[in-house]
Amino acid sequence: MRQSLAIILLHLFIVSACASAPDLQPAEALLPTATTAPSTPPEPLPSPTYQPSPTASPARVAQAALPVSDVVAEPALPSPTPTPMTVPGIIPTPTPRLPGTPPRVGLQIGHLRSNELPDEQAHLRTSTGARWNGITEAQVNEAIAVRVRDILTAAGVEVDLLPATVPPSYDADAFVAIHADGSVEGARGWKIATPWRTSAASRMLLEAVASTYGVITGLPEDRNGITINMRGYYVFNYRRHTHAIARTTPAIIVETGFLTNAADREIIVARPDLAARGIAEGILKYLNQRDPNDGAALLPPEWPILYTRVETVVRAGPSDTARALANAPADSRVFVFNQQDDWYEAMVRVGDKRFIGWVRADQTRPATPEETPSAQPAEPPATNP
Numbered sequence: 001m002r003q004s005l006a007i008i009l010l011h012l013f014i015v016s017a018c019a020s021a022p023d024l025q026p027a028e029a030l031l032p033t034a035t036t037a038p039s040t041p042p043e044p045l046p047s048p049t050y051q052p053s054p055t056a057s058p059a060r061v062a063q064a065a066l067p068v069s070d071v072v073a074e075p076a077l078p079s080p081t082p083t084p085m086t087v088p089g090i091i092p093t094p095t096p097r098l099p100g101t102p103p104r105v106g107l108q109i110g111h112l113r114s115n116e117l118p119d120e121q122a123h124l125r126t127s128t129g130a131r132w133n134g135i136t137e138a139q140v141n142e143a144i145a146v147r148v149r150d151i152l153t154a155a156g157v158e159v160d161l162l163p164a165t166v167p168p169s170y171d172a173d174a175f176v177a178i179h180a181d182g183s184v185e186g187a188r189g190w191k192i193a194t195p196w197r198t199s200a201a202s203r204m205l206l207e208a209v210a211s212t213y214g215v216i217t218g219l220p221e222d223r224n225g226i227t228i229n230m231r232g233y234y235v236f237n238y239r240r241h242t243h244a245i246a247r248t249t250p251a252i253i254v255e256t257g258f259l260t261n262a263a264d265r266e267i268i269v270a271r272p273d274l275a276a277r278g279i280a281e282g283i284l285k286y287l288n289q290r291d292p293n294d295g296a297a298l299l300p301p302e303w304p305i306l307y308t309r310v311e312t313v314v315r316a317g318p319s320d321t322a323r324a325l326a327n328a329p330a331d332s333r334v335f336v337f338n339q340q341d342d343w344y345e346a347m348v349r350v351g352d353k354r355f356i357g358w359v360r361a362d363q364t365r366p367a368t369p370e371e372t373p374s375a376q377p378a379e380p381p382a383t384n385p
């Protein structure tokens, strides 16, 4: 494999980058559909020996620094008046596990048999991911995923190896989507993202895998590479899709490296065992760290759909002095996924653009009946990076 890399380099081409166009289809009622049972994954590869890494140390976790544009003038701001947070009275309802039940982990091989996606995800059937010189992303993802499975299984974890189609409301102790990237601009490195609305458990899972993957693989972190497409991953979107994780399943998507970068390929293509160990040790670390009885940690925070009440500045941080990213007119839609003090971190839709940043809570209002959530998707468009 390695000796051919230099030659293959000369023939580098990309059929398609990993990131796909956002899905702009209108929201549909969440109708239970016929279950497409994910087929059993292909033949297992030789099982690697599991060697816990003593050197894995906490690494800085990637922050979602998302591309934004159009810095605009700031409007005059009224004095801050905190708005009480809206918290729906939902009780944590993780599926109870019987004592002694081994933890269950779902490993998704990104893009595998995406042509078999159910009707509700038909728009993603052509999303085959990155490609490099005849190697598909799904092949790379699979070589890593089966090795992760072998490591986890040896450690007593029950593993579901899943293709692009996941079972309805997939319920597990952790869900990890394994992907690789493609770029025409020479980007490299790994990154991990959680769903928009991140439960404490998903964040803990992210931090655990982030603390082992870079150390074990030696690959750099693509610190500013996390995209809207990663956080809006279709499997995360349990409101829109039946074939998605359950609301209480801790979940991350891992972009293991760039298929279009020779140094990254030295790991993700030539050493899938290392990439697998980087992921598997992080998952095991999470399973050891978590409190299986802490149902609240599994619940993502919920906010209603909001709109800007007045002209509002979207800022780079939760402060009136943070850099202005965009100027949203009144009645701009605000999808909140985080809160700090009197500020919401949100995706704000301005015309046909979306901005990720912070808005003051007192400059938002609930949706009117005409703006009812049933008429609009409760999540940003689902994507398949």
Ligand SMILES: [Zn+2]
Binding pocket: 018, 019, 110, 111, 129, 130, 137, 179, 180, 181, 384, 385
């Ligand atoms: Zn992908």
